[in-house]
Amino acid sequence: MKEIEGLFEKDYRSIICAAITEGHQTVLHVATGAKQTSFVQQLLTFMDPEDLMLQDENGNTAFCFAAAVGAVDIANLMLKKNPSLLGIRGSKNMPPLYFAALFGQTDTASFLFHKSEKELPTEDRKVIFITSVDTGLYDLALKLLKNDRQLALTHHVKHGTALHMLARNPFPFAGRVLGIMKCSRNIELMNNQALELVKCLWKEINRQQDVDVAEVIRKPTNLLLDAAEVGNFRFLAELIGSYPDFVHELDENGRSIFHIAILNRHMNVFNLIYEQGFNKQLLATYLDSCGNNILHLAAKYRSPSPYRTVSGAALEMQRELLIYKEVEMIVQPSYREMKNYDGKTPRELFTVEHLELLRREEQWMKNRASASIIVATLVATMAFAAAFIVPGGKDDKTGLPIHLRENWFQVFAISDAIAFSCSVISVAFFLSILTSQFAEDDFLRSLPLKLLGGLSVLFVSIVFVLVAFFSTLFLAYDHGVNWIVVPSGLVSFVPTVVIALLQVPVLKDIFCSTCCPSLAM
Structure with a gap:
């Protein structure tokens, strides 16, 4: 307050009313735009009511600024000083309430509407x-x-x-x-x-x-x-x-709202049929200008897919199949073999429209399986070698591991066995993907389940490899040097966290779309 008094002790009106920006905004405009409530409150004590009516080059008063930025407290202070501000229009000759609405200021809009509803x-x-x-x-x-x-x-x-x-x-x-x-x-x-x-x-x-x-x-x-x-x-x-x-x-192409919903992959709209109890067969009789019935439109592929996930294009084919199958269950069996004006049945149209997507996803699936099988093989190799080169070595007389009876050795042995088994199982999953025929229906459940199983057990094998490594540290450095072992062990689990952050979203997508398709759609 003292600083403001010192600033305004000489010719304060020339300072308050002066335009200090290129847009001819005053100190009050700037302070209000910055929502400096305390400063504005002090500033108003030095101002006359007519000073609040000053406008910038666009015709906006500081009160319009308060409405635009959502400064309800400042707007209230200004109205107490000069109630006529509600009637002073700003840019485009619009009232202050317009600016609150334009910039989505809920509280300010409600406040101004209550003040000005009768005068609008x-x-x-x-x-x-x-x-x-x-x-x-x-x-x-x-x-x-x-x-x-x-x-x-x-x-x-x-x-x-x-x-x-x-x-x-x-x-x-x-x-x-x-x-x-x-x-x-x-x-x-x-x-x-x-x-x-x-x-x-x-x-x-x-x-x-x-x-x-x-x-x-x-x-x-x-x-x-x-x-x-x-x-x-x-x-x-x-x-x-x-x-x-x-x-x-119907639209200009003879499509109903359900045809359009299917074409744009909005299954919740299509399912309105069930809730409202409409005649499903009647809806299926509508043909568009190309002779497509509703099942033909379900067979059309639209890109980019509205169901894109962190897995990229990996699940698009599966989701397209789910949508097609759901519509196929609703229409009469005869519509499944109905041909459009190009002589194609819905299934034939599906194959033609999804050919590029099928090839893209086949390549994606192969690349994913090939990369994963290399990792799984490396894990299996390490786990196999670790089983015979045990930590601490073996007793020369008995041939048994030196740390055989220690708890950390038991942890090591069990973890190594689990890691080896899981990595071999994941190799089997990925091999089955690589040897698949990659038919359309394989992308509905078979391939996603194989990928889900392979990635899951591979993740488990990597986790247990790190557990085995952690237990080996305790066995190797068990002579009073825990200050080295504990930090090293904790750092060894950083890869687990990184892998989890990278793989869990992908696994979640595959699981939801395969095991809970209603949630995925």
Whole structure:
């Protein structure tokens, strides 16, 4: 406080009101943008109410800055000093609430809405409503919608209505979480708010007597098909639950929402068939412009895969097969042999579309097995040699190991035996992979299980080799030099940690996709 008093003791207004940046921002603008609440509080004691109305070259007051950066405390202090700040517009002739919505500032937007909801003109409400939907401030959008039901039909210049924007959200109901938003943002709360917003929008659209619901759904784009394309399951469930006939909406290629969901590999959308109880055979009768039924579309491969994991392309073929098999179980048997206009059955189309992927994954599997079999052979060789060159040597008279009766020798012997056995077993797994025919169906369970088994037992063998090495250190240096043994032993386990960090994610992917395919999809 003393420093500020000293700074402003002479001609303080010229300092406070001066533009100190290229953008004509004052000290208050800069301090507010940096969220220096204490400094701003002291600064306000030297300012007159009209000083807070100063604008930068874009027309923004410091109060607009407070709204944009989410400085609720600073905004409150400024309003106490000058309540008219709520009505002073900033850049693009927009009110402060717009900037809070634009930058995803939930708390600030709620505070400003409470202060200014009665004074907001209709046009401002429309812009702020669309902006809040775009940035994921669904709570603010709900408040605006409840105050003005006509907002349900408000159109964005490019994206259509708020319902269209929610339909195209690539991460269902997660919102566009910006870097300046609070990290503690409750995503589940956002999901619930988004779903509630969808319900309210849909209810209001249907309530309008002079509105053609079908036209709203289909213009500027068909929001149901948009939702199916990005896998927006909860959105579709809400609308289709109200109007089951929406499942028959088709795009320009004759594809229904389920065809589009399958083509984009969104199985949760396709499984909506079960939950809503639709006629599965009727859905399968739809043919697109190329004569493909729903099983044909399940056979099409799209890259890059939305199911990419830390294993890279290793599991893509398996996941494509899982999706195809699941759809195949639903449709009538006759559709499995139906040919499209190119004369291909679904299975033939699957083979053609996945030929490149099959070759790529075959090569990946061979390379992985070849590299792993070299490691397994080295481990087996070391374990075999260690079994006959025991630590401490053998007694010349009896031929027995000198440390035979010591506990650490027992640990060594057991660990070495396990390491040798596991490495040999892993060699068998990898050899079976290398000698496989690499047929399409082999990638469904056979090859992934062999790879999972081989990598797992190889990891176990490496761990027990290191245990054997650790026990050997204690046997070799058991004469009062534990200060060497313990640190050396601990360092010897660093490779185990590194291998675990590298291999466990891969093993997890393979296990989930092979043993728990419903979770993987």
